[in-house]
Amino acid sequence: MVNQLEIINKMKAAERVAIISHIYPDGDAVGSSLALYHALKTDGKAVDVFLCDGIPSIYSFLPNADIVKKEYHQGNYDLAVVLDCGDIGRIGSCVSVLNLAKFKINIDHHSTGISFGDLSLIEPHASSTGEIIYRLIKMYGLDIDKEIAESLYVAIATDTGGFRYSNTTSISMQVAADLINCGIDVSDISRRIFDILSLSKVKLMGEAINSLEIHNEKLAIMSLNNQQIKSIDASSEDFDGIVNTARNINEIEVAVFFVEKEPNEIKVNLRSNSCFDVGKIAKNFSGGGHKRAAGCNFSNVSLENAKSAIIAEILKTL
């Protein structure tokens, strides 16, 4: 509570504010940054938002998305607010903005979040940084208008997987209820952030499903060879989440998706549903991750050999 009031007082006192979030920004990074931007602008501040990787096109419909800067050029800030960054390394090249700011505030919801800056507000029980920003804007005494509500809704909805992950609390739902009351179009926003697929992603999904193999009724394997990938002009984002198609098959406990991005260079995505530790498997192949989601890479190994090695290792204990 002390930190919250101190943070608000620092924001009120500042004239020039920089808002900074992490590399590969997700909906929470983008939404919480744009919401705080809009709120502080309405209070007359000069505000800039820095995301060193820019805004993913999926979020470009959000109000003020066009003001986001990827690089720091000049000017000093009274205050830099870092949002949704578990550690300072995730700020990327925009760390120079932070370093030059007179005062530094760090607001995050990750349980592994590290305190840095002059003031830290880390709330592991909040679903998202957006949920914390919602409360701060309220405490600041500013209205949550439709523009702010849209950005905060995107932040909370994306970080809770559309109100489906275990971080979805009654507070997330109450905040969402209040944001809906601000006049946002839930179905339009939801369609933009959850439904729309690129043609290349759909094609990758089709090829991945064609490759589906089931072993021992519990292990689902999908793979894309380099030729298939080359024939589809896909972005790296297009591969995200495809492994879940295999993981979500009824009775499947472990799903693995092999992607031969370059010839004999294989990226492996592993997922499990409830009991199997895929982190251990990935570690055996010099990869990393945790029990339910992990990954590893093979270099100078054929796709077939990489598959055989991983399948054999999983079937030892599945």
Next chain:
Amino acid sequence: MVNQLEIINKMKAAERVAIISHIYPDGDAVGSSLALYHALKTDGKAVDVFLCDGIPSIYSFLPNADIVKKEYHQGNYDLAVVLDCGDIGRIGSCVSVLNLAKFKINIDHHSTGISFGDLSLIEPHASSTGEIIYRLIKMYGLDIDKEIAESLYVAIATDTGGFRYSNTTSISMQVAADLINCGIDVSDISRRIFDILSLSKVKLMGEAINSLEIHNEKLAIMSLNNQQIKSIDASSEDFDGIVNTARNINEIEVAVFFVEKEPNEIKVNLRSNSCFDVGKIAKNFSGGGHKRAAGCNFSNVSLENAKSAIIAEILKTL
């Protein structure tokens, strides 16, 4: 308000209650029925639930799912409560339970819902019948325990498409917040009702994606011929929603999915996103539906001819 209190008084006065919902029951039909069942049981009533098509396996994890009856055998009810039925024809064969009951109540949220029975409560602004039942249980003075909360959550979450459709209101979210406070496991329930796929559905999706054609950048066509369908041992539920994979492709306005269920017997599913009226197209081929979702059938027509006819008709105005 009058009807709500009258309804509660009738429920309180009844000793034997039949709860009835519609054919092809969805999450709202099942969830609202089981929630009301559980509430009235805790108040000491003898209660039966009738769903003439039984409970879809996806909802069989819900508390008391095993008590649902498909057929009426004997016994008279003081009260029959019909839930989520836009018209009496949708009750199916269990209408005999309704006919024999001493008093009949009809509770629904469909805007096209027709008043029938002795008392009707039709609330088109409610997201779901589950949302209405939540309020009635509260007004009745009964606790929303975890079992009731699980069923109501399924009712509301499914009818709002996971809090994504335009019927998602701030009230839906507030009710969801309250249900979460009753101790339900949001991530487990969400996984069960939204994520889990049958292997046959995944295979159908793969084949459908393989068949994808894009016309004029705005029309996406997918089709499955009879041979493909025969090679995959799919249930009719497995075909549900596959058309959305085509509809959700970026820039696509109209999606059509052709299914050759029997040789030269074609079922056509049409969807549009924002401006094109697929209901008109379906009507031209003796089908029906509305602007954004419609369907029609071809009999004794080859899959290729059915596709050509529909594509030509759409491209006239797209």
